[in-house]
Amino acid sequence: MSVAYFLQQLLNGLSLGGAYALIAIGYTMVYGILRMINFAHGDVFMMSAYFAIYAVAVMPWYVALPVVVISTIILGVVIERVAYKPLRAAPRMSVMISAIGVAYLLENLANYLFTAMPKSYPQIDILKRVYSFADGAVTVSRVTLLAPILTIILAVALVQLINHTKLGMAMRACAKDQDTARIMGIQVDTIVTMTFIIGCGLAAIGSILYFTDRSTVQPYSGSLPGLKCFVAAVLGGIGSIPGAVIGGFIVGICQIAITAAGYSVFSDAFTFVLLIIILLARPSGLLGEKATDKV
Amino acid sequence: MLKVEHLSVSFGGIQAVRDVTFSVPDGEIVTLIGANGAGKSTTLRTIIGIQKPKSGSVKFHDEELVGLPINEIVRRGITLVPEGRHVFPDMTVQENLKIGAYMRKDSLTDDLHWVYDLFPRLKERSWQAAGTLSGGEQQMLAVGRALMAKPKVIMMDEPSLGLAPLIVKGIFDIIKEINRQGVTVLLIEQNANMALRTAHMGYVLETGRITMSGPGKELLVNEEVKKAYLG
Numbered sequence: 091m092s093v094a095y096f097l098q099q100l101l102n103g104l105s106l107g108g109a110y111a112l113i114a115i116g117y118t119m120v121y122g123i124l125r126m127i128n129f130a131h132g133d134v135f136m137m138s139a140y141f142a143i144y145a146v147a148v149m150p151w152y153v154a155l156p157v158v159v160i161s162t163i164i165l166g167v168v169i170e171r172v173a174y175k176p177l178r179a180a181p182r183m184s185v186m187i188s189a190i191g192v193a194y195l196l197e198n199l200a201n202y203l204f205t206a207m208p209k210s211y212p213q214i215d216i217l218k219r220v221y222s223f224a225d226g227a228v229t230v231s232r233v234t235l236l237a238p239i240l241t242i243i244l245a246v247a248l249v250q251l252i253n254h255t256k257l258g259m260a261m262r263a264c265a266k267d268q269d270t271a272r273i274m275g276i277q278v279d280t281i282v283t284m285t286f287i288i289g290c291g292l293a294a295i296g297s298i299l300y301f302t303d304r305s306t307v308q309p310y311s312g313s314l315p316g317l318k319c320f321v322a323a324v325l326g327g328i329g330s331i332p333g334a335v336i337g338g339f340i341v342g343i344c345q346i347a348i349t350a351a352g353y354s355v356f357s358d359a360f361t362f363v364l365l366i367i368i369l370l371a372r373p374s375g376l377l378g379e380k381a382t383d384k385v
Numbered sequence: 386m387l388k389v390e391h392l393s394v395s396f397g398g399i400q401a402v403r404d405v406t407f408s409v410p411d412g413e414i415v416t417l418i419g420a421n422g423a424g425k426s427t428t429l430r431t432i433i434g435i436q437k438p439k440s441g442s443v444k445f446h447d448e449e450l451v452g453l454p455i456n457e458i459v460r461r462g463i464t465l466v467p468e469g470r471h472v473f474p475d476m477t478v479q480e481n482l483k484i485g486a487y488m489r490k491d492s493l494t495d496d497l498h499w500v501y502d503l504f505p506r507l508k509e510r511s512w513q514a515a516g517t518l519s520g521g522e523q524q525m526l527a528v529g530r531a532l533m534a535k536p537k538v539i540m541m542d543e544p545s546l547g548l549a550p551l552i553v554k555g556i557f558d559i560i561k562e563i564n565r566q567g568v569t570v571l572l573i574e575q576n577a578n579m580a581l582r583t584a585h586m587g588y589v590l591e592t593g594r595i596t597m598s599g600p601g602k603e604l605l606v607n608e609e610v611k612k613a614y615l616g
Contacts, residue, residue, distance in 0.1 A: 259484055263473055270471040273433060275459035275488040275534070 094227035099350040100343070101230050105303060107342025108237035112244065112296030113319035114326065114334035116289030122265040122329040123285050126182050129189040130169060132316010133196035134290055138162040138297035139211060139307040140204055146212035155214075159294040166290030167283055175279065193313070200309035208306040217302050237299040238339075244292060245335045252331065257284060265329070314358065318345070321365045327378025336376060386410050387432070387463070387538055387571065392441035394424070394431050401427040403593040404441070409538065409586075414560065414570040416580040416601065418614060419590035425573040426468055428590075429540045432571075433465045434458045445538070460488050462537035466544060470527040474516025478507050481515050481526055485533030493533065500529040503559060521552035528559065538569040545576045557583050577614035581605040589614070 113135055120128040141161045145154035173192050177185045217233040252258035263271040264281045272278060300315065301307055322341040326333025341361055348357040368375060387409040394402040402424040409415040417425050430436040432443050434455040443450040450458050464485075472481050482500060486493050501508035504525045510518060515526055524544055531539050541560070545553040557579050564570050574580035581587050584601040589610060597610065604610045 256487070259476070259480060260487065262476065263484055266473050266475060267471060269435070270467060270473070272435065272455050273459070273465050273467060274484050274530075275456040276484075277454070277456055 092227070094224050095350075097223075098228045098230075099346055101228070101234055102350075103343035103346035104339065105230075105234040105237040105299070105342075106346055107339035108239075108241035109296045109300035109338075110315070110319050110322050110342045111241045111335040111338025112292040112299070113315065114322040114338040115245065115248065115331055116293045117320050117323040118326070118328055118331060118334040119285050119289050121323070123261065123282055124174065124182075124185065126174075126185045126189065127320065128174075128289075129186065129316075129320075130173075130192035130196060131289070131293060132312040132314075132319065133193045133200075134162060134166050134169070134312070135293045135297045135300075135316060136307065136309065136312025137165055137196055137200060138294045139301045139311060140200060140209070141294075142298060142301070143209055143212055143307065146214065151212075151214045151216065154212075155298060158298065159291050162294035162297070163287050163290045166286045166293070170282065170286045175282075193316075197309050197313065204309065206309055208308040211301040211305050211307050213305070214302065217298075231303065233299055233302045237303075240295070240299070241335065241338075244295070245331065248288065248292075249331055257281075261285065318358075318361045321361050321368075324365060325368050325375055327375030330375070330377040333375055333377035386446065387569070388442075388444040389428070389432065390442045390444070392428065392431060392443065393439045394427050394436055395439050396427075396436065400439075401593055402431065402438075405590070405593070405595055407588050407595060407598065409569055409571050411537075411569055412564070412567065413585040414564050414572060414583055414601075415586045415588070416572045416574060416584035417588050417590050418574055418577040418580055418604075420614075421575070422592075423590040424593040425590055426542055429465055429542055429571070429573060432458075432540065433463060456488060459534060462535070464531040464534045464536040464539050466527045466531045466539065466541040468542035468546065470520075470523045472515040472518070472523050472526045472530065474514065476515055477512050478515055478518070478526055479511045481530050482507075482533050485530035486535075488534060496533055496535060500532055503532075503562065504529055521548050521555070524548060524552075524556060525559070528556075528563075532563065532568070536568060538571060539563065540571040540573075542573055543575060544572070545574060545579065553579060577610070578605070581610075 113131065116131050117128060120126065138158060142158045145157045169192055173188045174185055177188055219232045220229055222229040252261060260271065260276045260281050263274065263276060264278050268278050318341055319338065322337035323334045325340060326337030344360060345357045348360055390406050392402055392405045393400065405428060417428065419425050427436060431438050432450065434453055438451055445461055445463060473484065482497060483493060486496065506522055507525055507529055515523065518526060528544065544556050548556065553576065560570055560572065560583055572580055572584060581601040581604050587599060587601045587604045588595050589597040597604065
């Protein structure tokens, strides 16, 4: 294996990992506040890709990309209002089942609206510009380089928001103890909505980074990446944002490494073996929360 | 004046509070005493808006509070120190205090100083995670957090629960002190002795009904109260 090949695959892995990390943050944040796995998150990510196809077709990219992010956020907030909020007092399992229902609904909706035929994802020149190094032995598109950097920047910004702003403080309070948060005057529903806004916004950015490098979208494009990002969130320690980022990078890099080593048939299986191993060996994940309650 | 009139609350098929009427005049300490399950906590939770009453009204300065969301009630100057303290264990002491002031938009500096003056222990530990504090310190933090909202009325649900006698005395001293500084206090307690010594007015709650009322000092020497609550 040449150094160039290794470098090429490492960059691909970092890029995929970056996109995964952004989606994994959405899983982990929603879990942190609602204690439920939002199984529809991967399909929101898929819908975001369709939004991009239609948006880029009718407007310049610099307008289209914000429109994609905003419409994905609207979709996520509507899902929360319609499918999760009415179940706030219900057992968590009911909300989770509702999320699975929404996941199938979105897949079938996409099938109906956009047909099952793969559609080509818009090639935005500014993202697709190719750089080559080492006499062409390593070639990367701008989006490949951009993905991990943007992910880190967004993750750092998000952690700052959570640790150092009033909104972030309210989010942490709701994650820990909603009843007491309410007594402080915090409107929990508003905080839940904010969580979905952030999670879906990041999923939309993740979707742009992921699909620009992959060129086609079909209605089931979101389900497998969604599950992998869920595994990433569990690996990092569900509820932890830095954990989700680390988990996303690990899952992405491992997937590319296995593919590059010639075992691409096993790359999906690997992710789920990883899930089983974490659940057996360290269910709280790498950075999962430890109970420090004292009464 | 906080006025509770003909309040009835039921949940889970049980009527927890039946036709309860009492008032908390501005600047006073009023206590509701009673055994476990008498409806004391439910009364406080209904005033703050967590629980919806079946009938009756809660008026603060002649404004109806029933039906308002919790954040609106907090904004009007009523706060609750919940039973079991419920500080946010992962947050620092300082953050816990700041979150108590969530509804406020003005500067918190003066009030942080005020709370730290009341509870010097909290100042020493301001950067410590609240979960690492002792029970008594957590209770101080819970009270300090409620004070950060700059309340007109502070309601306390069993502040002495599970604390050592010396610390209980400290907590009651603080209750008197914050009342002296102008905050109205509505206190519920199983420790009837301390509560009645501290309060201007006392009400005895039994299975959701008020059965006796009077100035704290009078209830303290009342034979029935003595037999039932002061042992």
